[in-house]
Amino acid sequence: MIQRQFVRIGNRHVHYRHAGTGPVLMLLHQSPQNSRMWLQMMERFAGHYTVIAPDTPGFGYSEPLPDAAPGIDRFAEATLELADALGIDRFALFGMHTGGLIGMHLAWTAPERLHCLIVDGYALFNDAERARYTDRYLPPFAPSWDGAHLRWLWARMREQLYFFPWCEPSAECAIRLPPYTAQGTHDAAMDILDVGDNYRSGYGAAFAYTQRQRVAELRCPTWLIYRHDDVLLSHRPRLPALPANVLSIEEPDGVDGLHRRMDDILRQTLDGTGAGVQLAAREAQGWSRRMLATPAGEVACWYRPGDARRVLHLHAPGQAPYRPQLAEGDTHTHVAVELPGHGASSEMPAAPDAALVHTALQAVCAQFCAGTDVVIHAHEAACGYVPALAAWLGARLHQVVLYRPLLLRADERACFLRQLPAPEIHAAGGHMAEAWQWERERHLLWPWLPPSAQARRLRAAPQVEQVHANVVELLRLGPHLPVLFDGALLPDLEQAIRSLHVPVQPLADDADDFEGRIAALRTALAG
Secondary structure, eight states, X not given: OOEEEEEEETTEEEEEEEEOOSXXXXXXXXXXXXXXXXXXXXXXXXXXXXXXXXOOTTSTTSOOOSSSSOOHHHHHHHHHHHHHHTTOOSEEEEEETHHHHHHHHHHHHOGGGEEEEEEESOOOOOHHHHHHIIIIISOOOOOOTTOHHHHHHHHHHHHTTTBSSTTOOSGGGBOOOOOOOHHHHHHHHHHHHHHGGGHHHHHHHHHHOOOGGGGGGOOSOEEEEEETTSGGGGGGGGOOOOOTTEXXXXXXXXXXXXXXXXXXXXXHHHTTSOOOOOOOOOOOSSOEEEEEEETTEEEEEEEEOOSSOEEEEEOOTTSOOOOOOOOTTOXXXXXXXXXXXXXXXXXXXXXXXXXXXXXXXXXXXXHHSTTSOEEEEEEXXXXXXXXXXXXXXXXXXXXXXXXXXXXXXXXXXXXXXXXSOOOSOOTTSHHHHHHHHHHHHTTTBOTTSOSSGGGBOOSOOOOHHHHHHHHHHHHHHGGGHHHHHHHHOOTTHHHHHXXXXXXXXXXXXXXXXXXXXXXXXXXXXXX
């Protein structure tokens, strides 16, 4: 079974997937993708090896390097830092495209750490190509108030299967690859949306790398494999003269042929090299990011150890998870859950209905809050999860703080659900524009009222960066979005809050308090 975990390296959290036992095989992805691309390969090789696939810095769920423009050398150093943090001495390394360049530089600087290096498509861009690709291939990706950046992204991901480079739509650059399906385009676009403008870091490092000829100086066993269906096949003739330990091979049978070659290579280099490594969450001081296996699937949390009292934070459903900003002197233990379907908890096997969310939250409490008093901080629609969680915690629940609870009548709840953005993926990317419009306008119109002048909220427009972050979560949820809100919006939430057996503090600014309902509830609870 493929599992996921985070490890903290300095102040940076690195996400990786792992499966299997035995000698270690590490997989490095291409830009701008992440370790999710290796699921099939991990399943294939986990029967014989400990397979580890990290999200390289700044991609997937891994935080970026602190450098303004990190080079391939820094990505190689980060890979060794990960191996050290996981207690891995030697390993086989496989990399594709950008991952192959990282692997080559690592093999050049630290050959003693590798049993072997396998590269799927070793890139040798010339000076003219590097200049052209850097200038036009990697434009800044900045959210715009009208959502036009999403339309650009959809077209750009389609274009990369028609031309290489995608920004040169000429006959000379035309390539013959099957176009993406609508789902494939959506998945490729989500890889960019996961990381935003940071998508340029890995690409930029690959284009700027000037030490490609070092491949002729490698001392560890190395295989450079060029598939016939790879756009980098034309780079093979650019290779320098190679030593006997570095082999360059064409593979006519695509990915299946690559995997068969890897079977032979790994048998040659890894069999008999010893046991693998035990992988688990590492304890860390201060904030750390954790993956927790639950009966509902893997749940991500931010965790900060402290004293015996636990503070559980539930972010608003349909919005970006967050790490709480704590008051100076706060000594409590804090757990901030990334709700099922959101952030790194998005890779769950089922729709996040109320039952699944409750199962996940109970598992989080059993892991981090066992036998202790618990304070719950819940935001917006997440307030709807509090009554059931309070009943499960019983006497251990100490206090509840509710931020902008949605106290809706039955007709308002139904109107909210009707107006949610359509979740179906559109062939031309229209679902992204619809999600953007809904998220933007819920700040400008009360989303549980029919659009009208009376529904208008007279307030400043939201920050475009926050709108974008929330839209990414809406797009992650996709068809699960109606299920999520149907389970979170309790039709009798106000009465359920009044029935709680602990102190409850509802909070909202006047601008966020529809018809003064939250203030009225606060007064009633105080009385």
